[in-house]
Every structure is written in C-alpha cells, then in structure tokens.
Amino acid sequence: MLDFTVKENIQLNQTYFLIKLTPKNGEILTDMEPGQFVEVLVENSPRTFLRRPISVNFVEKDKNLLWLLVQAIGDGTRKMSQYVEGDVVNLLVPLGKGFTISGDAGKKSLLVGGGVGTAPLLYLGYLLKRQGQAPIFLLGARSKSDLTLLNEFEKYGEVFCTTEDGSFGEKGYVTNHSRLNRKDFSMIYTCGPKPMMQAVAKYAKQNKIACEVSLENMMGCGIGTCLCCVEKTSDGHICVCTEGPVFNIEKLTWAI
Amino acid sequence: MGNLKINISNLQLKNPVMTASGTFGYGTEFCDYMDLSKLGGIFVKGTTLHPRQGNDYPRMAETPSGMLNAVGLQNKGVDYFISNIYPNIKDFDTNMIVNVSGSTIEDYVECAARLADLDKIPGIELNISCPNVKEGGMAFGTSACSAGDVTKAVRKVFGKTLIVKLSPNVTDITEIAKAVEAEGADAVSLINTLLGMAIDIRNQKPVLSTVTGGLSGPCVKPIALRMVWQTYNAVKIPVIGMGGISSWEDAIEFILAGSSAIQIGTYNFIDPTISEKVVDGIDNYLKENKIDSIKDLVGALKID
Secondary structure, eight states: OOEEEEEEEEEOOSSEEEEEEEEOOOOOOOOOOOTTTTEEOOOTTTTTOOOEEEEEEEEEGGGTEEEEEEOOHHHHHOOOOOOOOEEEEEEEEEEOOOOOOOOHHHHHHHHEEEOOOOOOOHHHHHHHHTHHHHOEEEEEEEGGGGGGOHHHHHSSSSEEEEHHHESSSESSSGGGGGGGGGGOOOOEEEEEEEHHHHHHHHHHHHHOOOEEEEEEOOOOSSSSSOOOEEEETTTTTEEEEHHHHHEEEGGGGGOO | BOOOOOTOOOOOOOOEEETTTSTTTTGGGGGSSGGGGGSSSSEEEEEEEBBBOOOEEOOOOOOOTEEOOOOOOBBBBBIIIIIHHHHHHHTTSEEEEEEOOOSHHHHHHHHHHHHHTTTTTOOEEEOOTTTOOSSHHHHHHHHHHHHHHHHHHHHHHOOOOEEEEEEEESSSHHHHHHHHHHHTTTEEEEEOOOEEEEEETTTEESSTSSSSEEESGGGGGGHHHHHHHHTTOOSOEEEEEEEEOSSHHHHHHHHHHEEEEEETTHHHHTTTTTTHHHHHHHHHHHHHTTTTTTGGGTOOOOOO
C-alpha cells in the first residue's frame, strides 16, 4: 500500500483519461508485469465504497511514473477523472499475475484490445519490443475518438484498427479485421469486453495459437480474500485478482 | 500500550481487535501490509467438512457504504485446511480461530472434532448465520431451538473456546443468544451479514447470481451496534461485536455497547492496515481518558 502523487491527468476523449502518478515519498516503483493491476482508493466520492481495480497502462521507469488509463463510467472512475496535479491517491500495487512473456525473440505476438481494454497492451508491447519482438497491435473501438494513445502503440509495433462505425481503420469488430486472415501468429494476448475476448479466443483455438486473456470480473478486495471475483476454471472457482487477471484460455471453461 | 488485554472465556487476547471471517483470508494475504502479531486474533475463512465450490459469479455488488456478497462458503474443506493451511499459520503470534459451517449438525460436529486436535487453534466460531447457503447455514441461526441443538452437539466434542456467530436476520437476536448460552457457548459474535439484494436496471435482473446476498460494511453499523447492546443486556457470556467497523471510534462504540472484543470485516478490503490502526486508536483513547483497562470500558455505556 503506497501513496502516490498525481503528476498529470490528460483527457484523451470524452471519457478516457490518462493519469500519471509517482510514489509520493520518492519510493522507486517496484517492477510490474504487464497485465498486473492496482487497486485505487477513491476518496471523497460518497457512492464509491470499494477500491477500483485499474490495470497498469505503462511504467516510465526513468521518470518513476505509473500510467493508468481510466474510462469515466461510474462514480468512482468519474472521481478519478477529476484528479489534478498534486492530488494524493492511495494504491495497492502491483496486484495479480500478468501476461507471460517467453524469452523467444522470434515469436510473432498479436495484441488485441477493445476500448479501455487496450490499456495493459501498451506496456506489454513495450516489453515485447524490448525483447526483440515486433508485436502487432489490433485495436478496436466504437468510433475513432475511442481509439486513444495510438501514437504510443506505434512506438512499439505495427498498429491495425477497427471501428464499429467505420470512422477509422476497417469497419466492424477486431475479429473481422483482414489482418487476421494471415494466420502467422505464435501468440495472442487480448483484453477488452468479454464477447470480444471470447471471439479472439475462438480464433486462437481454431488456429492452434496460444492465447492469454485478461479478465475484469468485479472485485471486492483485489488480494484474494473476499472470493467475489471468481472465474470457473479447470481447477474450479479461482480468484481473478490473485490467480489472474490474465489466464491462458486452456484454463478457462468458456464454450468456444 | 495501555492495558488492552482481555479474555473471552479461556481465550486470552492481547487486545480486543480481531478480524472477521471471510474478510481476512488466512491472514497470510495480509502479511505484506501489516504485522499480524499486533492483532488480538484472526478468524479464518469459513471452513466446512467437505469442499465447497461456492455460488456462481457474480457474487458481489457494491452498495451505498457497503457491499453485498454471495460467496456461499467456498473453501477446500477441513482436511485440506489441516494439512495445507494450518502448517503455514500455526506459528502466527495471535489467536487463530477457525470459522466452522455446515449443512447438518453432523457436519458441524465432525468438522469441529477434527479442529479440536490442532494445538494452535484455541477456538472455533460456529457460523450458524450464513445467508448464502441454501441448506443449513442461516437456517440453524434463525430458530432458537436449532441454534441450541447445534451448539449442544458441538460442545460435546470441542472443549476449547466455542464462539457462536449470530444472524441479524431474526425477529429477536437475544432469544438465539440465550439459547446458545444455555447449551454451553463460551461467547457469541454478532452480527453476520444482513440479507439484502441489488437489481441491475439495465437488464432488469438481480446483480447477484443468487438474487439475494449478505450486506456488510459501514451501512450496517447502527443495526449491529443496537443488536450488540441488546444481546449484552440479555446474556452473561462475552459478546464479540462486529458490523461495519471502519475506525477506532467505531470500535469504541461497540465496546461501550457491550463488546468484550470486536471484529473488523469488510473494511479490510478498503484499508488492509485498518485493524492495526484500530488497536493504536483504542490504546490512545484509554490513555487520553485515563482508563486503566479495556475491561472497564466493556458495556460502560451511560444511559441517564
């Protein structure tokens, strides 16, 4: 548990905010895995009781900055969207198990994100590139304005997009994108709405490509004690917060 | 530290602050955040004779100043606890109390009997008040007769401290408290969660897979406090109070209302260090008010 100071809060579109934080007392950020998350204590928001789980969007090691991409959709995230420089925020950090990165630089990884679910893929892409891979991003959203941080993603790999209204990239869902016709991937990572992830998992399974998904089941505690965020797996009900949020699709019981 | 020591029957507490079952795992989950030895005790996750998968997801709904849960006593069973968890927690420098639940009286008795053999488990808390299991659970805690029966049966096989956790989902909690006292309970703990529900108006469905679930958090505190006070005035055995405690001030209220000790539950999710803050807060309160011992504060509520 650590207090952080807000260094910057950048509004990216109507509801997306990029919040950059640094440990309040100068502590050095611990190493984080891509796909791990933090639990944010949202104060002064009367209708927000529980902490809010937010995935790690990026870690700027040299500046000791943690990036969180937040979509203001409820009272808690709306309050977070109002943070200004200097605000102090208490976090449990880092939590959960992230995406696995193999040491094989020759792997061809596809990173599929939908909406605010693109958040953890930025840091994942950065780490994959640092390892020598050339990751491919496939990002989907309702409309052009919902595709944010594209210039950041482009730093680490090729970026393909879809929008439901056709305002940017190919029209339709990520799983309809023409890039998927070339089934040349050795690994797929995905995060976004569950129907999207299930469609991606189905594609991966049909093409015998290893696939990891990041689940966002509702959480109570974030540390494995309340047993509320469970997912049905081959090992029974297990906590998404401690055993996940990232799972290999082989472990899940999804009907795909 | 002032004199925070207090006993619950044979159970010696270094202070009256404990953590509630189902909100603190087995303690191990909190080692990164706080010093467990600062606690008077830890009530570990509800344990049953046989493994339980619990209810389907979704099991949780956030509510104003609280939350609903419908976990349904997910646990790997008492034998797994004894062989895989007990070795990791037995040397914690605090009282490790196991919360025991069941579907039949025989289940409670067998589970308690197996735990009775563990040296470092000084007591159990009988959960006759879980609202989230279809059979047993709260059914035992909502009638004085069955609450008495299960207490009596477990008392025969469990010689150490026997605490019975009471349900608030009853007409008169003091009747249940008196029944378990008469059958040999060493203490009562209260309250378990209040039965509630939440609806998602977008799809017009219940939020929880079980439709109803247990409400906890600061929103239940006034009800819990009232029930503690009523129960304290109805029985002679110690009362362990809980329900929405989120600060040392809340804890003092429960002690004044008659709690010999308190449990902190849902608020552990918000602040994993809350329990040690409550210990320090109670200690300061005693010093500032020149109270020699926490025992002098139990039930010291002044009513003109």
